[in-house]
Amino acid sequence: MQELVNKLMAxxxxxxxxxxxxxxxxxxxxxxxxxxxxxxxxLFDKYGPKDEEDDIMP
Structure with missing residues (x-):
């Protein structure tokens, strides 16, 4: 997932x-x-961000 994040950031x-x-x-x-x-x-949870804050969606 980080690879995809990096590509999007690029x-x-x-x-x-x-x-x-x-x-x-x-x-x-x-x-x-x-x-x-x-x-x-x-799939997305396995490769997603691990911060507790990111688990809480508004």
Missing amino acids: EGLTEEQAYKAIEIIKNFAKDKFPIFGGAIDK
Whole structure:
């Protein structure tokens, strides 16, 4: 996941924007493929940020 964050940052996004973009992609994939929702969550959670603050979405 960090590799993707770094690529997004290299394209001009801030780290916060990169993580937000990834969150949007995750939610889009879950909406389009609800049967894989659990697997998508596990994949993104495994490679996502580990800070407690990042686990709390507004």
